[in-house]
Amino acid sequence: MKLGYLGPKGSYSYEAALSYQTHALHLGFKTFYEIIQSVEDGMIDIGILPIENSTEGAVNSVMDGLLRTSRAKITGELVLPIVHNLLGTDKSIEEIRYVYSHPQAIEQCREYFRINHPNMMLLSCESSATACVLAKEKGSGYGAISSKTAAEIYELDILGEAIQDNSFNQTRFVAISQEDEVITNQICKTSIAFSFHNDSPGSLYAVLKEFAVESINLTRIESRPAKAELGKYIFYIDLCGHQDDPEIRKVLSNIQRITNFFKIFGSYPVFTKQARF
Amino acid sequence: MKLGYLGPKGSYSYEAALSYQTHALHLGFKTFYEIIQSVEDGMIDIGILPIENSTEGAVNSVMDGLLRTSRAKITGELVLPIVHNLLGTDKSIEEIRYVYSHPQAIEQCREYFRINHPNMMLLSCESSATACVLAKEKGSGYGAISSKTAAEIYELDILGEAIQDNSFNQTRFVAISQEDEVITNQICKTSIAFSFHNDSPGSLYAVLKEFAVESINLTRIESRPAKAELGKYIFYIDLCGHQDDPEIRKVLSNIQRITNFFKIFGSYPVFTKQARF
Structure with missing residues (x-):
């Protein structure tokens, strides 16, 4: 595999x-x-x-x-x-001038750097592990935001521990x-996306009503620009239940009728700490 | 001022x-x-x-x-x-190895670089203008994603024109x-944010219902993590109308009652090309 x-x-x-x-x-x-x-x-x-x-x-x-x-x-x-850490080859954190990481990791530590190290320059690269490769290569003055696992793999020192702005x-x-998961008696979630031909006051309301009427729980709702003019969105929703459950199937078919674009990403077992995935 | x-x-x-x-x-x-x-x-x-x-x-x-x-x-x-452009001091675009810009500008040109220049390294910095300062300072091999105005100010050549992935x-x-805008007969918009104590299936639905019942148009809806566990969100909505309009005032007061956190960012005139702001 x-x-x-x-x-x-x-x-x-x-x-x-x-x-x-x-x-x-x-x-x-x-x-x-x-x-x-x-x-x-x-x-x-x-x-x-x-x-x-x-x-x-x-x-x-x-x-x-x-x-x-x-x-x-x-x-x-x-x-x-x-858990993000500031890694490097220097003896002291004060020697670091440039810090590499993936843009998401940089954003997750922005307040830490603003408050503690406002003069360090944050540079984005392809991944937090690539950041370690760069910090190792460039040596003194360069750091990386990455995990403890990465510190071990790339033989870097941990100069700042748990530096992410949100402890949680x-x-x-x-x-x-491409293969469907074989699902046997597991609690499932379904991920969908949709958009409207014309955003009217009641468009999203009409979709949410379908879920509310059937008491289907939503665990996530996000909007992303439809890459056209401002004010046009694609909505992403994660809902509790499998797309083959009769009531979910009915609700999804209703939603498909009132949307312009509609896509089901898949149904899959909900992650629990006990389960492997 | x-x-x-x-x-x-x-x-x-x-x-x-x-x-x-x-x-x-x-x-x-x-x-x-x-x-x-x-x-x-x-x-x-x-x-x-x-x-x-x-x-x-x-x-x-x-x-x-x-x-x-x-x-x-x-x-x-x-x-x-x-409109983003690739600026630099080199004669040819092929000589550029590192490209600086603000993370948002980088994301808006990601497909362009993936397809045309997959080996250029995209580095984030504080603004698209800082990127020009860096490209100018570092010279050959360095570029910046920035505007034509910036190209003139920092005396850089335009090596790639209109490189953003979305032409629109x-x-x-x-x-x-801190000062309220004096509003006289202008069409207004109001921006708000709210979150729920417990996200139940009908929470967001109940808020959207308030707007739908009064036929109040929404021009934007966004969700952002509440910086706590996954699945807790803060919703941002822009709606048509001024917070002092009687029907808007009523709807906002209803929403305040059914939300845990509620904030009005302000009411302000809608941007039109004719108006200065």
Whole structure:
């Protein structure tokens, strides 16, 4: 089984990938786009993608990428606590002038740097593990925001511990695959997206009413620009239940009728700490 | 009149600031946070802040920052078309290896670089104008994503024109101030935020129902994480009308009763191309 994650080794995606499936061929990709494309093309069996973070919100490039899939479905989810550290090769934190990381990790530590190290320059790169490679290569004066696992892999010192602005920092990952998950008596979730031809006052209200009437719980609602003029949105909703449940099936079919664009990303078991995924 | 924008000179915020008020003392700040704080402290009269982009969505740090204001209100808005260019000192685009810009500008050109220049390294910095300063300083091999205005100010060549992924790329800015805008017969908008103590299936539905019943148009709805566990959100809504209109006043008071946290950012004239702001 081939499993793709945002590499290199030591990224948070790598930890999520290991946590999902220990015995697999773990392949590090350079972008989320390539992971999605490789699942679409059947080059890998599973792709692991971060989709939302409790501090920074939606991972926009993943949200936008999933909208364009035709074969890949969401088949699982995983919630990982995220603890960021400032890593480097220097003896003291005061020597660091440039700090690399993935833009999401930078945003999750912005207040920490503003308050404690306002003169450090924050530079974005492809992943928190790539940041370690760069900090190691460039040496003195350079740091990386990354995990303890990455500190070990890249032999960097931990100069600042748990530097994320929100102590309760979690990232939710989804697994995408062409194969449906075999579901037996597990509590499930379904992810959908939709938009309206014309946004009228009651459009979103009419969709939410369908869920409210059937007492279907929503665990997530997000809006993203439809990449046209301002004021046009694509809505993303995660709901409790499987798309094959009769009442969910009825509600989704009603929603499809009142929306212009409608897509089901998949139904998959809800993550619990006990379950592997 | 002192007016703060995300500097230095030549940033998109600078263009927005000039477009708002030509005859003012324009002060370039280093972060959105400092602009908001300076309006709160009365150090400047007006702050200009980008709040959403038609490609990339909400400007998270501005959204989060506005949530914490106590004196600054939104008193105006401005929509600016955003055209990104790749600037540098090299003769040919092929010589560029590193490209600086503000993270939002980088995200708005991601597909362009993925398809045309996959090996260029995209590095985030404080603003698209700072990116020009860096590209100029570092010279050959370095580029910046910025405007034509910035190319002129920093004497850089335009190596790639209109490189943004979405040809219809706009940013909406808001003006914040402690002073209320004098409103005379202008069509207005009101911006609010709210969250729920417990997210139940019908919470957001109940709020949207209030607007639907009174046929109040919504021009924007966004959700941002409440910075606590996943699944807790703060909702941002822009609605048509002024908070002092009797029916809006009634609806907002109903919403305040059914929400846990409720904030009105302000009422302000809707931007039209004819109006200055």
